Amino acid sequence: SAVISQKPSRDICQRGTSLTIQCQVDSQVTMMFWYRQQPGQSLTLIATANQGSEATYESGFVIDKFPISRPNLTFSTLTVSNMSPEDSSIYLCSVAPNSNQPQHFGDGTRLSIL
């Protein structure tokens, strides 16, 4: 399966700032996704990162808060904007080679907001 690298692996940020998380894959993939995993909760899909077009966001997530870029088939970024303590979570990137195939995950970015 693809090797997925996420940066940073963790960060501690101040309230009101923004952080951009990078996801790099070692092979071209059609599908890239961003998830949030809060303590004691299941993974929640934030959005599907579409190459060459705007991301598709799930209910409860908006582009102004979580802008996403997907410039090519191996790279995507997620920005968490104007952060508040409620944004403290693990953010995970996942990929699938094609539609309707199982997804593989990076190790996540552990984000704490003070």
Next chain:
Amino acid sequence: QKEVEQDPGPLSVPEGAIVSLNCTYSNSAFQYFMWYRQYSRKGPELLMYTYSSGNKEDGRFTAQVDKSSKYISLFIRDSQPSDSATYLCAMSSRDDKIIFGKGTRLHILP
């Protein structure tokens, strides 16, 4: 009723025992089913996936799906301390949106 229900545990079993992990679901549109293993401070790792009812075996792991009962299971034979992790069931209705269970924390006692 939540779409996917999974007992969070923790589940503690002695080394060498057979482990049974289970999930129930309510959406009959789900068509493929997965199990992920997640170690502390790591991302979920795909263990098993299947598209049909019945059993699928891979080494010490067996995934079982019963679509009529909306019930899936993961069996681990000859459990090892290295199997200690959180196990997440997941399922999808072919729209690329995966619904995850909350995960079961498993401890294998040496």
